[in-house]
Amino acid sequence: MTSTPKIVETEENIYECDVVIIASGMNRRKLPLPEEKTFAGLGVHYCELCDGHMYQDKIIAVMGGGNAAVDAANFLTKYTNKLYLIHRSEFRADEFSQKRLKENPKVEIMLQTEIKKLHGKGRLESIDILDKKTGETKNIAIDGIFVNIGVEPNTKLFAGQIDMSESGRIIAGEDCRTNVDGVFAAGDVREKEIRQLTTAAADGTTAALLAEKYLAKLKA
Template identity: 75%
Template sequence: MAKETKQKDIIIIGAGMAGLTAALYAGRMNLSVLVLENALIGGQIANATGIENYPGHKVIAGGNLIATVQQQAESFGAEVDEFDPIERVDLTKSPKIVETEGCIYEADVVIIASGMNRRKLPLAEEAKYAGRGVHYCELCDGHMYQDKVIAVMGGGNAAVDAANFLTKYASKLLLIHRSQLKADLVSQERLKKNEKATICLNTEIKALHGDGKLETVTVVDKATGKEQEVAVDGIFVNIGVIPNTELFKGQVEMDESGRIIAGEDCRTNLPGVFAAGDVRVKEIRQLTTAAADGTTAALLAEQYLSRMRQE
């Protein structure tokens, strides 16, 4: 049976902070807006337990912040669909085509706000222990390790924040990173003051071991080359992210990392196609800059639509 074809003014790909902010602004301008999300609404920030650097909130859970922005967008008529994965896009056509499992959408503007995914642990045994000791979401799976030994791999804000959160469950927590910490000093100091936490720098995980589930890891001291086997019940991995841009390759210009090339105006090389949030090439990636991108993309998208319809 042929798929139904539907028309929208703007299709937004991704329901993180950038995408939902764009939907909020576009909806307020009486545009027909559809937000498509293949995974969890809110993206990575949905799992954050305590955000302390978003203006207007002393501390707020990521899920609560995202839910509020989603409600705002929907109150102005934006439609958010998280259960219809995208199969293909054609951004070079006019109107642009976004085909999902259930429908074919046509729109004059597409805003790409597809964000990033966490990088997988680069060890051969990762698949064997995925969900059986190797995890990527501390909020989802941390409770499984009550009074257990937990390791966190990584040295950025995501890793240190995860480590701080997981100390509520762990009997002992190890933060393992191959170089020096890059997280903000406030988060670092909080972890250093926790008696449960041990920070292992210039250290790498070389191998995973266990009968059916993770039991130990082999770690190596990069300075001395000394290896040792350490008992851990679970590892939470935070070693970087990969842009969700595979769908758009060959259509929009990207850099070598796979991020979309777009300036502060969020315009890509294709007319009517904008990129917002972490998926865009830029120096600073914060919640506030994602919201700013969403705002910019929506306002300039409305201008683009107005000019196009006047011609």
């Protein structure tokens, strides 16, 4: 990656190029239950900004205990009647976000709990929750779960070649330039706060135009 030209190896070919734009995105960690596939999009969701509006006056559970989960839960309280925060251990989110959530009367926080099974005909209707302290399992009615148990940026390939943040995303500014000359990062793979289709598309435009400029300079 740091060489000139850069060598990009795919399953079929090896390319020599002067510029590389990395746009490999990220994967969200899925709810680790066999029924996940049955209810994906039918009660099991991964993006509160994208799907939260479907749960006006409904009952929601948010799974996770980090900042992303607690911020998602705070956001979703504007739609929901009742929100359960389900997390298998203790909170890792910052104090401010935790306080906001704890003070909201719509919210019930269930730490040391795990979702064990999903139920529903056609779409999600209820879940079984294990209380790890008592060993008891109970069933609660739920219209939707928002799973927020982490993401995996598709960057393993670039480890050691390019600067990355602690979360494994590529460090690049709004100009999408990385620490390596001629290498740009665009979309969810880049370390930034908002990850949406529009921000990914905007990054793509920026990276492409600045890549063109970089090439023109190389050839001058």
